[in-house]
Amino acid sequence: MNIKFLKNSEPNFSENLKGLLDFDSSNSEMIIETTHNILLAVKEKGDEALLEFSKKFDDLDFTNAAELEISEADINEAFERISLEQKGALNESAQRIFEYHTKQKMESWSYEDDEGSMFGQKITPLDRVGLYVPGGKAAYPSSVLMNAIPAKVAGVDELIMVVPTPKGERNDLVLAAAKIAGVDRIFSIGGAQAIGALAYGTETIPKVDKIVGPGNAYVAEAKRKVFGLVGIDMIAGPSEILIISDKNSNPDWIAMDLFSQAEHDELAQSILICDDEGFFTRVKKSINNLVETMPRKDIIKTSLENRGIFILVNNLDEAAKVSNLIAPEHLELAVDQPKLLLDKIKHAGAVFIGRNTCEAVGDYCAGPNHVLPTSGTARFSSPLGVYDFQKKSSLIELSENSASRLGKVASILARGEGLFAHGLSAEYRIKK
Amino acid sequence: MNIKFLKNSEPNFSENLKGLLDFDSSNSEMIIETTHNILLAVKEKGDEALLEFSKKFDDLDFTNAAELEISEADINEAFERISLEQKGALNESAQRIFEYHTKQKMESWSYEDDEGSMFGQKITPLDRVGLYVPGGKAAYPSSVLMNAIPAKVAGVDELIMVVPTPKGERNDLVLAAAKIAGVDRIFSIGGAQAIGALAYGTETIPKVDKIVGPGNAYVAEAKRKVFGLVGIDMIAGPSEILIISDKNSNPDWIAMDLFSQAEHDELAQSILICDDEGFFTRVKKSINNLVETMPRKDIIKTSLENRGIFILVNNLDEAAKVSNLIAPEHLELAVDQPKLLLDKIKHAGAVFIGRNTCEAVGDYCAGPNHVLPTSGTARFSSPLGVYDFQKKSSLIELSENSASRLGKVASILARGEGLFAHGLSAEYRIKK
Structure with missing residues (x-):
C-alpha cells in the first residue's frame, strides 16, 4: 500500500502537511436547498410534513404522527433480544461513562465582597435536549451512551431521541443503549426533518433547547441552519487518529490502531509520527500483512492511501510540535515515557497515554467521551461533556x-x- | 406612550407573548451574497483584498497593509488623551472584571482508579483570539474590556483586535480600553473583511482560533460562515431587559432601567412584569415625564412602543414562570425578597438582584460579563466567560x-x- 511520507525537516513541510489535512467540507447547493425546503415544510406543516417525509424517505406508511413514537414496550423487547454479553458490555460501559462525566458537573458559586455585595454564577441544566442517532449501517449504540449520559448527569429533564428506521427496521442495540442511558422518548424519524421537528416542535414532537449527535450531510446542514434558535454541538468532520510512536512499539498494534480509524470511512485520516525511519517500514509490513484479513479492507485501503500520512521527525519534541499543528481528534502516545510527551501537547480532543491505551477502548468504555473535536477544531473546542448540557447565569446583588x-x-x-x-x-x- | 399590555391569566397568553418576542433575524439575500464575496476575496487575495475594501468602505488610502496596524505609540497617545476620570473608571472597571472572571478559570484534573488507570481532563488556553470591535456610534470601550479580559485571564497568548476606522477616525476610549485590557495588536479594519482576515489569515493579519465580539449584519453573517474553521461566540440578537417588580419599587427607577435598554436601538426590548396593576400606571407616568429629557428619546419611544411589554401576573411565582418562558438576557428582581424569587429562576443571562442593582452598573463595572445570551438563548447558552477561551482534552492512561x-x-x-x-x-x- 502507498502511504504518503513526509519529513518535518523538509522545506515546505507545513504547506505539504496542510494540503494533506484539508478536505472539502462544503455542502452542495442541492443539499443546501433540499434541507432548506424540508425545514420550511416542517416549520409550516408540523406533523403533516413529518408523515409525508417518512413515507417518502423511509417508506413508512403512518396515518397518525403518534405512530412515529417507539413505545416503551418495544424498547423493552429490543433490550430483551440482545445477548447477555452485550447487555453486560453496554451496562459496564454506561457505568464507566457515568462515573467519568460526574466529575465534569459544574456547581453554582458565589462570593461576597467587603462592601457586602454578592457576585456569582448559577448553574442550571437545559430543560429538554434532542439526540440525533443515525440509522442503517452507522447506527452506533456507543454514540447513544456517549451523547445521552452527559445530558442526564447534567440533570436534563427530558431527553428526546430521533433515529431513522427505514422500512421500519430498528436496531436493537441502539434501543437497548437508549434504555440504559435513560433516554425519555424515542421517535423513528431521521434526516433534516428530524432536526426541524426538534428545533421548531410539532404537534407530536416537543421543541428542544439543544440538538446533539452525528448525522449525514443533510442533518449537518439542518443543524447549521437551526443554530441560534436552538443550541447545537459541533458539526463533525471526518474522524482522525494521530499516533506518536517510538521504535519500541509493536508494529502490529500500531497498524491495527491506524486501521481502527481508517475503517470508519474513506475520508477518515490516520497519521503516524515516529523518530525512527526503520519503524515505518515495520509498520508498513504489518499493514500489508493484516489488511487482507479485515472485513472492511476496501475502506481501510482507500482511507490509508488517500488520507494516511507517515511523518518522520528527529525527536519526540518535534513530534509534539507537529501534533500541535494538527490538533488531532485522537492522539495516542505510544512511547516509553508518555507523560513527558503529554506535557508538550497543547491541542487534542483526547489523549491515549502509553502503549496499553488504544483509541478503541476509549471509543467504547474507558469513560471519557468519544464525541471529540475533529479536523483541527481541538484548537478551540472540547470533547462533548456535561458542561454542554448546563448553562450559567451571572448573579449580581x-x-x-x-x-x-x-x-x-x-x-x-x-x-x-x-x-x-x-x-x-x-x-x-x-x-x- | 402606548405600551403593549398582557395578563398571564388571559387565554392565548403564551401565543400572544411569543408573537411580541419574535423578530426577524434572517439576513437579506443581498447581505448573504455580499458577505460571501468579501470572504472569498480575502481568502484568495489576502492583504490585497483588505486594501481594496479599506479604500471602498472606509475611505482609507493605504498602499501597504502594514499601515492597517495601529502602532503602540498611537495607542499610548490615545490613552493619554482621555480624561483622568475616564482612566480611573476604565481601570476600576477592568480590575473588577478581572477579579470576577478569575473565579471562572477552569483547572485540569485527573484521578486514578483502583486498577491503576488514570483518567482526567487537561485544560489549555486558546493560542490566538480575534476580537471584533464595531466602529462609529456603537464603539463601546466597555465591550473591549468585557471581551478581552476573560481571554487574558484564560491565558490566551495573543489577542488581535480589529476595529473599523472610517476616514481614519479612531475612538480614544476604545484604544485606551484595549491597552488596559492587554490587547496585543490592533488593526484598523472592520466588516466581513475583518472576519475573513482573522479566520483565514493574510500576509499581515495572523489567523486566529476563535473570533468574539459584536458587529453589524455583515459581521454576523461572516461569523456564521467561518464557524467551524474557527470558533465564534454566539451571534447576538437585539438586547433585552426583563424587570420583575413589586409595587414597592420607585417607578422612576424602573422607568429609567427600561429606558437604559430601549436606548440601545429600536429593536431592543424592555419588559416589565408586576403583580400590581396600579404600579404599571405609575411607571407609565414616570416614562411620560422622563422620556422627553432623554437625548435618545426617539429611539426609546420607538423601542418601547413597538417592542415594550407590560405583563400583569397574580403573584411573583407566576412572574418567575413567565420569566422562564422568556429566558431574558438581563433580569432585574426589584422586589422585597429577591433571593426567594431567584430560587425560581431557571433561564437568564444575568440576574440583577434587589432594587439597588441596576443593569447599567452590570453593563460597565460590577465584574460579571455584559456579553450575554439574547432572544431566549439563555435557555441553552451562557454569558461570555473565561471558559470560552479555554478548551479541554480528555486524558486516558x-x-x-x-x-x-x-x-x-x-x-x-x-x-x-x-x-x-x-x-x-x-x-x-x-x-x-
Whole structure:
C-alpha cells in the first residue's frame, strides 16, 4: 500500500502537511436547498410534513404522527433480544461513562465582597435536549451512551431521541443503549426533518433547547441552519487518529490502531509520527500483512492511501510540535515515557497515554467521551461533556454602598459611550 | 406612550407573548451574497483584498497593509488623551472584571482508579483570539474590556483586535480600553473583511482560533460562515431587559432601567412584569415625564412602543414562570425578597438582584460579563466567560490490567457495531 511520507525537516513541510489535512467540507447547493425546503415544510406543516417525509424517505406508511413514537414496550423487547454479553458490555460501559462525566458537573458559586455585595454564577441544566442517532449501517449504540449520559448527569429533564428506521427496521442495540442511558422518548424519524421537528416542535414532537449527535450531510446542514434558535454541538468532520510512536512499539498494534480509524470511512485520516525511519517500514509490513484479513479492507485501503500520512521527525519534541499543528481528534502516545510527551501537547480532543491505551477502548468504555473535536477544531473546542448540557447565569446583588460607589463609575463610562439613560439609571442609586 | 399590555391569566397568553418576542433575524439575500464575496476575496487575495475594501468602505488610502496596524505609540497617545476620570473608571472597571472572571478559570484534573488507570481532563488556553470591535456610534470601550479580559485571564497568548476606522477616525476610549485590557495588536479594519482576515489569515493579519465580539449584519453573517474553521461566540440578537417588580419599587427607577435598554436601538426590548396593576400606571407616568429629557428619546419611544411589554401576573411565582418562558438576557428582581424569587429562576443571562442593582452598573463595572445570551438563548447558552477561551482534552492512561479487562468489553461492543479493526485493536491488549 502507498502511504504518503513526509519529513518535518523538509522545506515546505507545513504547506505539504496542510494540503494533506484539508478536505472539502462544503455542502452542495442541492443539499443546501433540499434541507432548506424540508425545514420550511416542517416549520409550516408540523406533523403533516413529518408523515409525508417518512413515507417518502423511509417508506413508512403512518396515518397518525403518534405512530412515529417507539413505545416503551418495544424498547423493552429490543433490550430483551440482545445477548447477555452485550447487555453486560453496554451496562459496564454506561457505568464507566457515568462515573467519568460526574466529575465534569459544574456547581453554582458565589462570593461576597467587603462592601457586602454578592457576585456569582448559577448553574442550571437545559430543560429538554434532542439526540440525533443515525440509522442503517452507522447506527452506533456507543454514540447513544456517549451523547445521552452527559445530558442526564447534567440533570436534563427530558431527553428526546430521533433515529431513522427505514422500512421500519430498528436496531436493537441502539434501543437497548437508549434504555440504559435513560433516554425519555424515542421517535423513528431521521434526516433534516428530524432536526426541524426538534428545533421548531410539532404537534407530536416537543421543541428542544439543544440538538446533539452525528448525522449525514443533510442533518449537518439542518443543524447549521437551526443554530441560534436552538443550541447545537459541533458539526463533525471526518474522524482522525494521530499516533506518536517510538521504535519500541509493536508494529502490529500500531497498524491495527491506524486501521481502527481508517475503517470508519474513506475520508477518515490516520497519521503516524515516529523518530525512527526503520519503524515505518515495520509498520508498513504489518499493514500489508493484516489488511487482507479485515472485513472492511476496501475502506481501510482507500482511507490509508488517500488520507494516511507517515511523518518522520528527529525527536519526540518535534513530534509534539507537529501534533500541535494538527490538533488531532485522537492522539495516542505510544512511547516509553508518555507523560513527558503529554506535557508538550497543547491541542487534542483526547489523549491515549502509553502503549496499553488504544483509541478503541476509549471509543467504547474507558469513560471519557468519544464525541471529540475533529479536523483541527481541538484548537478551540472540547470533547462533548456535561458542561454542554448546563448553562450559567451571572448573579449580581449590590449593597447600597456598592451601588452608590459603582454608580459613579458606571455613570462616567456610560456618558463616555453616549448612553444617557444608562448613566441616569446608575446615578439614581448614588446616595445623596 | 402606548405600551403593549398582557395578563398571564388571559387565554392565548403564551401565543400572544411569543408573537411580541419574535423578530426577524434572517439576513437579506443581498447581505448573504455580499458577505460571501468579501470572504472569498480575502481568502484568495489576502492583504490585497483588505486594501481594496479599506479604500471602498472606509475611505482609507493605504498602499501597504502594514499601515492597517495601529502602532503602540498611537495607542499610548490615545490613552493619554482621555480624561483622568475616564482612566480611573476604565481601570476600576477592568480590575473588577478581572477579579470576577478569575473565579471562572477552569483547572485540569485527573484521578486514578483502583486498577491503576488514570483518567482526567487537561485544560489549555486558546493560542490566538480575534476580537471584533464595531466602529462609529456603537464603539463601546466597555465591550473591549468585557471581551478581552476573560481571554487574558484564560491565558490566551495573543489577542488581535480589529476595529473599523472610517476616514481614519479612531475612538480614544476604545484604544485606551484595549491597552488596559492587554490587547496585543490592533488593526484598523472592520466588516466581513475583518472576519475573513482573522479566520483565514493574510500576509499581515495572523489567523486566529476563535473570533468574539459584536458587529453589524455583515459581521454576523461572516461569523456564521467561518464557524467551524474557527470558533465564534454566539451571534447576538437585539438586547433585552426583563424587570420583575413589586409595587414597592420607585417607578422612576424602573422607568429609567427600561429606558437604559430601549436606548440601545429600536429593536431592543424592555419588559416589565408586576403583580400590581396600579404600579404599571405609575411607571407609565414616570416614562411620560422622563422620556422627553432623554437625548435618545426617539429611539426609546420607538423601542418601547413597538417592542415594550407590560405583563400583569397574580403573584411573583407566576412572574418567575413567565420569566422562564422568556429566558431574558438581563433580569432585574426589584422586589422585597429577591433571593426567594431567584430560587425560581431557571433561564437568564444575568440576574440583577434587589432594587439597588441596576443593569447599567452590570453593563460597565460590577465584574460579571455584559456579553450575554439574547432572544431566549439563555435557555441553552451562557454569558461570555473565561471558559470560552479555554478548551479541554480528555486524558486516558490504562494500566495493563485495565487494558486487558476493558479490551474485552470494547471488543464485544465493537463487533456489535461491525467495526472489526476496533475490536482487534482492543483485543491485542488482552493479556493471554
